[in-house]
Amino acid sequence: MKQIIEVNNLNFGYNDSLILKDISFSVDKGDFLGLIGANGSGKSTLVKLLLKILTPLSGEIMLLGENISRFKQWDKIGYVSQKANSFNSSFPATVEEIVTANLFSKIGLFKLPKKHHKEQVYHALELVGMQDYGKKLIGNLSGGQQQRVFIARVLVSEPEIMFLDEPTVGIDAKSEEAVYCLLARLNQELGLTIIMVTHDISAITIHANKLICLGENGLFIHDPKEGITAAFASELYGYGVNLHSHDCKNCLREVTKC
Amino acid sequence: MLEIFQYDFMQKAFITGILIAIITPCIGVVVVLKRLSMIGDSLSHNSLAGVAAGLAFGLNPILGAVLFSIAAAFGIDRVRKSFPRYSEIAIAVIMSTGIGLAGILSGFVKNSANFNSFLFGSIVAISDFELYLVIGLSAIVILAVIFLFKELFYITFDEEAARLAGIPIKSINFVFTLLTAVTISVSARTVGTLVISSLMVLPVATAMQIAKSYKQTVVFAVIFALIFTLSGLSISYYADFKPGGTIVLVGILTLICVLIYKNVLSKAIVKRAIRCHNHN
Ligand SMILES: Nc1ncnc2c1ncn2[C@@H]1O[C@H](COP(=O)(O)OP(=O)(O)OP(=O)(O)O)[C@@H](O)[C@H]1O
Ligand SMILES: [Mg+2]
Numbered sequence: 001m002k003q004i005i006e007v008n009n010l011n012f013g014y015n016d017s018l019i020l021k022d023i024s025f026s027v028d029k030g031d032f033l034g035l036i037g038a039n040g041s042g043k044s045t046l047v048k049l050l051l052k053i054l055t056p057l058s059g060e061i062m063l064l065g066e067n068i069s070r071f072k073q074w075d076k077i078g079y080v081s082q083k084a085n086s087f088n089s090s091f092p093a094t095v096e097e098i099v100t101a102n103l104f105s106k107i108g109l110f111k112l113p114k115k116h117h118k119e120q121v122y123h124a125l126e127l128v129g130m131q132d133y134g135k136k137l138i139g140n141l142s143g144g145q146q147q148r149v150f151i152a153r154v155l156v157s158e159p160e161i162m163f164l165d166e167p168t169v170g171i172d173a174k175s176e177e178a179v180y181c182l183l184a185r186l187n188q189e190l191g192l193t194i195i196m197v198t199h200d201i202s203a204i205t206i207h208a209n210k211l212i213c214l215g216e217n218g219l220f221i222h223d224p225k226e227g228i229t230a231a232f233a234s235e236l237y238g239y240g241v242n243l244h245s246h247d248c249k250n251c252l253r254e255v256t257k258c
Numbered sequence: 259m260l261e262i263f264q265y266d267f268m269q270k271a272f273i274t275g276i277l278i279a280i281i282t283p284c285i286g287v288v289v290v291l292k293r294l295s296m297i298g299d300s301l302s303h304n305s306l307a308g309v310a311a312g313l314a315f316g317l318n319p320i321l322g323a324v325l326f327s328i329a330a331a332f333g334i335d336r337v338r339k340s341f342p343r344y345s346e347i348a349i350a351v352i353m354s355t356g357i358g359l360a361g362i363l364s365g366f367v368k369n370s371a372n373f374n375s376f377l378f379g380s381i382v383a384i385s386d387f388e389l390y391l392v393i394g395l396s397a398i399v400i401l402a403v404i405f406l407f408k409e410l411f412y413i414t415f416d417e418e419a420a421r422l423a424g425i426p427i428k429s430i431n432f433v434f435t436l437l438t439a440v441t442i443s444v445s446a447r448t449v450g451t452l453v454i455s456s457l458m459v460l461p462v463a464t465a466m467q468i469a470k471s472y473k474q475t476v477v478f479a480v481i482f483a484l485i486f487t488l489s490g491l492s493i494s495y496y497a498d499f500k501p502g503g504t505i506v507l508v509g510i511l512t513l514i515c516v517l518i519y520k521n522v523l524s525k526a527i528v529k530r531a532i533r534c535h536n537h538n
Contacts, residue, residue: 074421074424079419079422081419087415090466091291091415092470092475093411093415094471100408101423104409104420104425109409135470135471137470
């Protein structure tokens with residue numbers, strides 16, 4: 001299968017200390033990759049490096065077969081940041097305006113959005129179940145609703161790769177389930193490659209086909225089908241972890257249904 | 259025709275006032291939402307230093323103002339990078355620079371009456387050259403704001419995401435900084451250094467109280483600015499007040515009225531909701 005992201009011998013640190021040491025891995029087209037690890041292990045940092053928000057000290061990153069320093073097709077990359085909903089909540093912008101903004105590369109510089117762009121916007125909002133909230137001010141929505149809007153904002157530009165940094169933080173269990181369902185469906189039906197940072201190990205093992213764990217001893221790749229054992233998790237997090245397993249059958253049925 | 263429009267200088271004042279009332283809030287919306295409300299003060303003090311430099315060394319004072327203001331605007335951008343998330347530091351640093359320079363340079367100005375007219379503005383004493391300057395600048399700003407509407411919105415809302423969406427944020431920020439600097443220095447000449455900042459912020463603040471979208475915020479801000487300027491100018495003419503100060507005070511009064519109205523309205527809604535609840 002086509003390698004869509006390739007990382008070779010990547011090193012990165014903010015000041016003196018290296019946070020990511022000699023990281024190498026690859027992501028195939030159509031992967032649903034879970035990125036897990038303790039707080040401060042460098043998950044968000046790794047995502048920012050892949051998005052060129054940060055520059056590596058050394059090593060190579062290839063996106064869609066091209067070196068990141070020459071990469072231009074940013075419209076094929078979507079990103080829902082960990083801080084996506086920490087914007088100033090009194091910002092006077094509607095859901096529709098925010099999602100439309102991300103159609104920039106389709107509308108073009110200096111041009112105004114047309115009718116079919118608006119249809120695309122409402123289609124993206126429909127995918128996340130927010131089509132009735134188009135005219136609402138973003139600050140007047142709940143945290144989970146805002147998060148779904150930010151996912152729609154990414155979906156509207158029909159990316160090939162979608163990065164999500166803890167998108168389900170502050171979302172109730174039902175909406176969280178809905179987000180996972182949505183992502184699984186986009187992954188399976190549209191072939192969207194998904195890279196998702198999360199602490200919800202049980203849920204991600206069900207949906208992801210590949211897990212990357214960042215720990216004290218660097219990075220290791222894990223097959224979620226083998227399941228995550230408590231011993232493995234405590235090695236990863238450095239302390240004992242009790243895993244509460246979801247009702248898997250029910251969850252899988254949800255996935256096939258949605 | 260109304261008596262007020264008989265005079266050439268009042269006609270010019272109204273044309274200039276209307277144009278400035280349209281362009282300052284257009285710039286102001288982005289400035290306020292980027293949490294840079296005080297940038298107007300900072301830049302206008304620097305353009306005052308430019309005026310002083312112009313008057314002292316025999317340059318055109320407006321040209322001096324524009325040049326100093328542009329330098330200050332890019333200075334703020336530069337200092338902001340060293341203090342991410344603390345834009346007010348950059349604004350204060352550059353404002354102090356402007357005040358310091360204005361203080362020293364004004365010491366070299368022989369004709370202080372001329373200098374005062376820049377401090378408080380002289381919308382009723384606009385020269386033809388200044389009128390054309392304002393018309394030309396307004397055309398540029400209005401076109402830029404229309405054609406860069408969605409880009410400016412996205413950059414203001416979420417700069418990181420805007421970059422990922424492919425918006426050339428460096429170029430657009432550059433153009434916007436330039437437009438801000440020129441708008442402030444040119445409008446400072448007409449409404450005065452001391453009031454330009456309020457004209458950028460007050461209409462936007464008032465619009466934000468009632469707008470239901472970003473687009474509405476821009477449209478309402480322009481409408482409010484027009485109301486403030488036109489009524490301020492008329493009142494100042496008949497009551498013989500200074501125009502700059504009158505425009506700002508009309509703005510403050512309107513903002514207070516809107517705030518009270520909103521307060522009363524939301525209380526009424528809550529009361530009605532409680533009554534309905536008790537009935538059930
Ligand atoms: N801007 C920054 N400057 C300096 N150090 C930073 C910066 N951002 C993160 N760090 C450090 O880098 C390390 C990794 O941070 P990162 O945000 O990537 O962690 P994470 O795995 O995403 O954690 P979390 O689960 O809490 O989101 C942390 O030790 C953090 O202190
Ligand atoms: Mg993180």
